[in-house]
Amino acid sequence: MRAVRCTLPGQNIEGKETGHSLVRIGSFSLVFSKVDRNAVRQYCCQMPTVLWVGPYRFFFYSGDRSEPPHVHVERDSNVAKFWLEPVRLESSGGFGRKDINQIQRHVEDNRDTLLRKWNEFFGL
Numbered sequence: 827m828r829a830v831r832c833t834l835p836g837q838n839i840e841g842k843e844t845g846h847s848l849v850r851i852g853s854f855s856l857v858f859s860k861v862d863r864n865a866v867r868q869y870c871c872q873m874p875t876v877l878w879v880g881p882y883r884f885f886f887y888s889g890d891r892s893e894p895p896h897v898h899v900e901r902d903s904n905v906a907k908f909w910l911e912p913v914r915l916e917s918s919g920g921f922g923r924k925d926i927n928q929i930q931r932h933v934e935d936n937r938d939t940l941l942r943k944w945n946e947f948f949g950l
Contacts, residue, residue: 873898876943879932884940886947895944899929908933910941 877884881901890896895910904920906929913934918926933940944950 874947876940876947877932877936879936882929882932884932884936886944888947891948895941897933897940897944899933901925910937910944913937 873885873887875883875885876897883900884897885900886897896916897908897910899906899908901921904918904925906918906921906926907916908914908930909916910933913930915926915930921929
């Protein structure tokens with residue numbers, strides 16, 4: 827695999843060659859040929875952790891401001907996304923039903939804190 831790099835004003839984006847990708851960064855849409863999207867997201871987007879509950883990390887992507895309030899959750903290579911108003915699962919990859927139910931309870935129990943942190947992070 828060949829490493830690739832793209833430079834935008836104020837930031838460098840790096841990744842590994844894998845296939846064609848469309849990458850959105852804030853209001854920019856960039857088309858890269860042969861870039862690993864996860865590597866690009868890791869390099870170019872802030873991902874503030876707003877909560878840890880057991881093995882679950884709850885976080886935002888800085889480029890998500892234009893979407894309704896939500897939180898991303900990861901454990902190992904498993905990921906999920908929950909809307910906060912109302913709390914509901916938007917997407918999931920790798921988590922089993924038992925984990926999803928447990929994560930949803932954590933989101934519901936911490937909804938007010940997550941919304942407050944969303945508004946603070948995005949300046950709303």
